[in-house]
């Protein structure tokens with residue numbers, strides 16, 4: 001029997017009516033003669049609400065208890081969906097990540113999935129049940145509940161689809177596909193029919209929240225097609241697949257557009273360490289200390305003073321890590337005899353993504369001109385072969401996205 005894996009995000013299971021709607025869809029797919037596994041996220045903003053609750057109890061949560069708490073949201077939606085299915089006469093069972101055999105690394109809050117032991121899922125499918133599995137969680141070697149990072153239900157679904165050898169992983173959400181940029185920011189954004197793993201991974205990592213970056217990484221490893229689509233319509237959405245397969249399906253020999261999409265990351269903060277003595281080992285010391293504290297550093301810029309003996313360094317971190325990152329940086333700045341440490345959480349990062357960029361010069365200069373015309377100051381720049389990112393003042397982030405979307409004609413490309 002063909003196996004179908006569906007994932008429904010928070011908004012799509014946001015209330016009892018929506019849960020019943022998902023149940024109707026699942027029932028239909030079962031009745032068409034398929035085995036069905038459904039991965040669900042927590043209802044609506046439940047995970048955020050649980051985190052707010054946590055902050056009312058402590059400012060320094062224990063990571064194990066954090067996972068115990070935030071993993072509960074998915075259990076609620078899984079159980080309710082299984083009950084809604086049963087109420088419609090469709091046999092169903094809900095399973096936690098652990099019950100479903102999702103084994104993770106022994107790291108709280110953002111573990112990777114190590115393996116999926118399929119025995120239980122297979123048994124339930126064989127018994128003719130729809131299997132509803134909590135996204136975002138698994139179990140570690142001690143038997144503790146582990147979460148896999150915010151937005152991680154997408155990754156749970158893709159990993160399950162790969163383990164079960166499904167042909168495609170259907171991810172149902174509140175938009176009907178991947179757009180050239182967040183349609184909430186630019187209403188003229190255009191829906192993409194296909195996007196390659198490479199470009200989607202960049203967009204997701206650079207802040208396009210529509211897919212968890214690791215779900216794209218996992219899909220590319222297993223060559224699993226992700227079909228991202230709307231939970232309220234039946235229409236086709238966007239296929240995320242290998243560039244080779246897209247070329248075959250779309251019948252295009254070469255890519256044309258330099259820029260395929262624009263991402264905005266509003267969840268960053270900037271730290272500067274000023275007048276650091278410019279000698280070997282400085283960067284190693286600072287970033288080594290940050291890595292030890294598990295602070296992920298993103299953009300790094302170093303500038304040299306005219307005297308040549310001092311340098312300034314600036315880098316970005318996730319906003320949630322800012323306090324910890326500043327503490328570490330101040331400690332190292334003291335040891336290195338740097339002049340001072342400054343920080344700013346009032347920034348966001350705007351990025352252009354496209355594999356065609358590499359062969360089309362002028363993308364960066366057009367980006368800078370567009371921002372200059374909008375009187376948007378660029379605070380930091382980084383580039384790679386398929387992306388250009390600029391850090392700007394937070395309040396100008398959306399304006400930058402709108403201007404760039406227009407300047408690169410993303411609303412028009414066929």
Ligand code: ADP
Nearest residue numbers: 009010011173175178179181182184208209210
């Ligand atoms: P879910 O709860 O289903 O996982 P998310 O809220 O995580 O849904 O992701 C869907 C949201 O991602 C959309 O509502 C949209 O605003 C946002 N988004 C950001 N960038 C894009 C993009 N390029 N294309 C489509 N949606 C995007």
Ligand code: ASP
Nearest residue numbers: 041047136150151152153
């Ligand atoms: N509920 C989790 C979160 O909000 C996981 C997910 O939605 O994918 O981060």
Ligand code: MG
Nearest residue numbers: 009151209210
């Ligand atoms: Mg999501």
